[in-house]
Ligand SMILES: Nc1ncnc2c1ncn2[C@@H]1O[C@H](COP(=O)(O)OP(=O)(O)OP(=O)(O)O)[C@@H](O)[C@H]1O
């Protein structure tokens with residue numbers, strides 16, 4: 001649905017150049033909720049603004065729904081933009097117009113008939129749960145409600161793609177949750193591909209199926225959210241995962257273990273139904289091992305459970321080996337870690 | 340009761356002349372000034388239709404005209420006024436320099452009002468695939484409307500001041516009365532009446548502007 005190939009973006013300032021993007025390749029499939037996470041200045045906003053050509057790449061190609069944006073006429077480009085909705089951190093609603101008019105804006109631009117606009121806007125307001133606010137002004141709404149208006153407005157022209165740049169960053173956790181659920185409904189009900197920019201890993205965890213981690217103008221890691229959460233390969237990804245899920249053994253526990261003379265543990269990583277297998281009892285009963293769970297953590301990602309366990313397994317070496325291969329056969333990722 | 344030589348009819352006619360001069364130059368100046376203001380907002384660096392050459396040229400012209408005090412501007416363009424209005428004295432002749440004076444001022448005010456509309460609004464409009472004209476018409480102008488009304492009140496008030504100066508060189512209006520009767524004939528009543536009328540005008544325009552701006556702003 002969205003393809004970025006070899007993207008470079010350089011901003012020319014007076015005498016200096018800022019390299020905002022340094023060779024980004026990214027591919028987002030139809031129906032994805034694709035998250036892009038990174039620290040401030042990583043180039044996330046620049047990246048998302050390339051997708052609807054608010055920003056042109058200095059080098060590289062942007063292909064949206066099969067169309068290469070680089071050689072489109074201004075008119076054709078505007079038509080493509082109508083297929084791409086966008087919502088913003090600060091909502092960017094027209095303060096001087098009612099909620100109805102705000103949502104109607106894309107339809108007014110497209111010169112739709114009064115009746116068509118009316119029925120579409122009311123349908124959208126109902127979808128986002130603001131049917132009673134049609135004649136209010138943005139200043140009379142809360143942040144969460146304003147973002148709902150933003151979403152309704154972005155959906156007005158029946159886009160195939162929805163871009164969200166820090167859409168929940170100005171909202172409290174509860175409101176964030178409700179906006180994320182709404183975005184999930186947008187994805188499910190209308191089959192819209194969503195690209196979400198954020199610096200909060202919890203946003204990725206709650207609704208994304210894929211994620212790209214950005215740092216200094218590059219995508220340093222990309223993959224399914226479960227994979228990245230399960231075993232982040234890059235230090236920065238690891239730090240982001242740690243913000244929502246403590247997968248490292250706390251140093252206090254490590255200290256205790258060392259004092260007890262334990263120097264290595266077995267790390268198990270299980271996903272989905274595997275996470276709820278009766279692992280411990282099997283290890284103890286079938287393989288006659290002494291097992292203690294030193295540190296465990298479970299997290300819900302897209303209605304799937306990801307479990308990470310650190311076990312101290314004692315007993316006969318051969319039994320232990322057999323136990324570990326049994327686990328591997330049952331789709332458990334096994335790794336020996338030193339404390 | 341008062342020791343004055345002007346009649347009520349003369350005074351009313353002078354007020355009418357002032358309103359006429361201010362009204363006409365405001366109308367024409369607003370049209371030119373708004374277009375000019377929109378053009379410099381569009382063509383500035385980072386604008387919707389960035390065109391630095393056009394922007395810098397207009398910018399310099401606006402600055403030049405704005406740096407000439409009205410009284411000097413009026414006197415220095417007399418030949419031009421004569422060509423346009425057919426005469427260099429009277430109310431119609433005064434309107435020419437008034438328009439030239441107020442147009443760049445309005446352009447600047449309009450520029451400021453339009454720039455107050457955040458880049459976020461323009462970005463939202465662009466993301467919807469709006470054309471440059473749609474962006475100005477459906478997004479920037481409605482959002483800037485309150486501020487534009489206040490700008491217009493400011494422009495009107497400064498036009499009233501300038502129109503009184505035009506009176507000094509035979510432009511008619513209340514300024515004429517103040518100079519002719521008040522200054523040359525020591526008629527304090529004429530001066531004081533003129534001042535009172537001007538104060539009432541200014542007060543009225545400013546309050547009307549504030550009120551209207553609040554009405555359209557909804558913030
Ligand atoms: N219009 C611009 N002109 C010049 N430099 C820019 C411009 N926009 C972005 N940059 C620079 O590009 C780099 C990436 O910026 P970008 O806004 O994409 O980061 P970000 O990841 O979205 O950060 P944040 O989380 O703070 O929003 C930064 O160094 C920024 O200063």
Ligand SMILES: [Mg+2]
Pocket residue numbers: 044045046166
């Ligand atoms: Mg950003």
